[in-house]
Amino acid sequence: MDIKIPLNIDLQNVNLLITFSNLKFQGKQIHFYKIKKECLHRFQFEKCTFESDIFIESDFEDITFISNTFNCNKFHIQKSTIGVLEFFNDEYNNQTVTSNIFKKGNLKIADCDFDTVFWLKNVEFIKNTSVDINNNKFLEGCYFDSISLDQIIFYDCNFSKEFRYDASYNRSQFRECSFSGLTTFSDLQNVNSSFLWFENCHFYKFTNFNNYWLHKLRIEETTFSDNVSFQQTYFDIVCFIRIIFEKKVWFDDIQIKKIDDCDKITIRTIKQELQKAENRIDFNRFRAYELAAHYKELDWKWNSGFIDKSILFVTKISTDFGNSWRRALVFTLISGFSIYLLLYIFENRDYQIAILNCDNWARLFSGFFRFLLVTDFYNPLEADRVYLTNPFSWLIFIFGKIVIAFGIYEMIQSFRKFKA
Structure with missing residues (x-):
């Protein structure tokens, strides 16, 4: 069935599970909205194709997307209170398993409160698609499992409980976000171009980057109030700018391929934490990296860095x-x-x-x-x-x-x- 005309669907008097299956949404746009907040809704979209721009602005008990294709310029969920939001594939039918696929456009989730679970599993975002998640509150678990992303930006989000980020991507940016529960970043595959950037964030509980493979990691103006682990991680480039580690940090067996492209402050930060952890093997390695970075910064001018440069040479x-x-x-x-x-x-x-x-x-x-x-x-x-x-x-x-x-x-x- 094809829906080809623009729709404004008033959910005011609807209070039940609505399932959309094998539909194609066409036309300019479809808007799901509700004026009052007395009733909650349960929506399920399964094996649908979205070619219309979709705007969802209502309160839901849960919204579920199963094996859909998004071929629209905009898919926005905003100004809503939602119990459960899930994107996942039809894992009960192993012969025809299909992920939710965003072929183009922008997925935007803004100004929402998620009371129970926010879960994206096996969702594929084709190149030149983007995801914007801003000004949201995640009161329970927030999970990104086996996600393929081109670009995602988190801005001014509050993750109250567990946050798990298992995704391959080109660029992910977290700005002014707070993580109040266990935070895990794992299982990245696209090492060649992946860029993970934290700016002005606060991690209140244990943060885990163990066994993480990444092209570039940048963390600036960020506070870690609990323990942090970077054990057995692999990065091409790392950049740390004014980071506060209030408790223990483990950098055991960290590998940085392009260490010559890292600045002295970053290397010194890692070295100091290795010294606190009494890891003398990796400490001596990063002590040598720090001297090499300092040598690179000096010049041969007689009145500035000549003496230090000569000694280090x-x-x-x-x-x-x-x-x-x-x-x-x-x-x-x-x-x-x-x-x-x-x-x-x-x-x-x-x-x-x-x-x-x-x-x-x-x-x-x-x-x-x-x-x-x-x-x-x-x-x-x-x-x-x-x-x-x-x-x-x-x-x-x-x-x-x-x-x-x-x-x-x-x-x-x-x-x-x-x-x-």
Whole structure:
């Protein structure tokens, strides 16, 4: 059956379950409304096609959408008090299971109170569709299960009880929302382009992001009053701006692929919480990330960041900011030998050295191993315990000792990174 004319349906005197099945709504728009609030209604739409713009403005005991197709520009539910609102597929008929599909347009839910359950399950929003959920109160559970979204925006919403968000999407934004119950974000599939953004929100109870895979996470001006868990999460990019964690935060085994694109404040926030949790393994990893981010911010201007940049540059090439003792060992041997070779050439500038003479090679390498002894200040090129006599040789010698001592210190620090 096709309904092709614009309709204004007055629900004033209706107080029963109404089922719309296998209908096609056509025309400009259909408006469900009620002036008074004495009666509640129960609506069920099953396997219908909506080509008209739909506006629902009434009070309901429950509204259920099962396996419908939405091909309209606007589907708005607003200024209503609703007990249960559900979107789900016909899961009792496994042979012809069909999700609710929004092929185009905008789903808007605004200025509503949901007294019992708000549940979207197996709903598919095709590309270029959008969902706006603003100025709503969810007094009981609010669930998004196995949802495919292109873009969704939550603004000024209050989630009083459990909130579960199991959805794949391109962009989800929560602005000025409060979460008063358990909050869970899970099972995201579209890692390549997904963006989850919280702005000026407040989480009052435990918040769970465990095992969450996401392209970009941005949280700003947000307070977490209870524990938060980011254990075994994977992100390409993370951005934290002025976040307040009032209780414990777990970042165990968090992975950030494009850590070089993260700012220093974000990395420092994660590092500080890892330190509070006494997670030394991940703490040292993010300590190195923080130094790398700080090094990236500095410049080589003499009157600004030259000294700090120089120190961090040496730390970077020697141990990659404390991440590799092997790199420190190689740095110590190569840099030490290079300086020692310069000293060897300068001290033997008046002599002709026979390259094929094995004694010269033995003298060269035995002197180098002696040169590696930081506390040995005698001439490494002489068998006797005598000092260097040339001032320039002393400059090379002292500089070499400093470089070797630095390399050994960095290597020891890399060994000790798991110590208390």
